[in-house]
Amino acid sequence: AQRLASDPMNEPHPTILNVELGERSYPIVIGPNLLDDGALLARHIDGGKAAIVTNTTVAPLYLAKVAGALRAAGREVVEIVLPDGEEHKNWQSLNLVFDALLANKCDRKTTLVALGGGVIGDLTGFAASSYMRGVPFVQVPTTLLSQVDSSVGGKTGINHPLGKNMIGAFYQPRAVIADTATLDTLPPRELSAGLAEVIKHGAILDADYFAWIERNIDKLVAREPEAMAYAIARSCEIKADVVRKDEREGGLRAVLNFGHTFGHAIESGLGYGNWLHGEAVGCGMVMAADLSARLGLVDGATVDRVRALVKAAGLPVVAPDLGEQRWIELMSVDKKNEGGAIKFILLKPLGSPSITTVPLEVLKATLAACVH
């Protein structure tokens, strides 16, 4: 991602990153109070009409602001409010979006605006990819997780009763507008869950960034705007760079699953919704660091650093006792596996990934050390 000059008239300056994907390139704008800036929002909406998709939690907080700013900028606005929750990331909600778009005579030039967390962003992006064979969409992420992770990369979709994110499309937004002030209303657990993906970006791809997060973790937990804006920008830059090199998950993009093999096992072993995804990933990163050390890829001090940072972010560092056999079963169904062996994204050293299969005895040693 390339850093562009920001507008010197705006104080404080929003950061603008450009995700370089040829004709599908788009800007990520990061800064406080961007939702008040109707001109900024309207700049990314070509036609005269926008349909804002949000949910019952986010609507009372930010819908009037965004809709008002767009109307003031001369756009016609349709408001679509869905029920809140991962359990509503399904075809029924998708169909509610299509119903509202058709009832309001939205045509090919209508831009969909996703106002909310990753659930709204994924579902709205997928709706945009298929409504009238594709209409433009803009991401307005309002959770830390969606600002640093799900709004960047073009993966959109919904869940199926037989699997998460099983129905979807790669579809890039026209722009991502990340207003850091929206994080002020986020519940603390959701903030910590987003920090897990921030820590992941440092651990796997940038040791200097990891050290910066260590020095600033208290400011991040306290939602200090400047620290937060830097972390969001650096994380988006790292993710955008991976996506630019591997838009459709041919290989490199797999490194973003650091901590996720253990994390997915925790989420599905405890039942989805028990631990938040970011909580499971936080603990999963500690386990992946432990495994890296057991294979001689990093030293014990690195494991201690990962554990301390995950803990300081307000995330769990002790894994739930699912039973050794169940743990191994759950990790064996992970998407990354080929030909039976479980593949792990490990550290070699901190700040760079190593993808490898692992001897079963070593994996069992990590489970014994990390599970209580």
Ligand code: NAD
């Ligand atoms: P979420 O969208 O469920 O949001 C979490 C909660 O916070 C919800 O209750 C939401 O209504 C509420 N909320 C949102 N913004 C708020 C605000 N500013 N103030 C107060 N409350 C607010 O969860 P999430 O963590 O943002 O996203 C998780 C989803 O993202 C999952 O469905 C996951 O599959 C998906 N995801 C997608 C990608 C991708 O590449 N597309 C990557 C990671 C995750």
Ligand code: MG
């Ligand atoms: Mg994740």
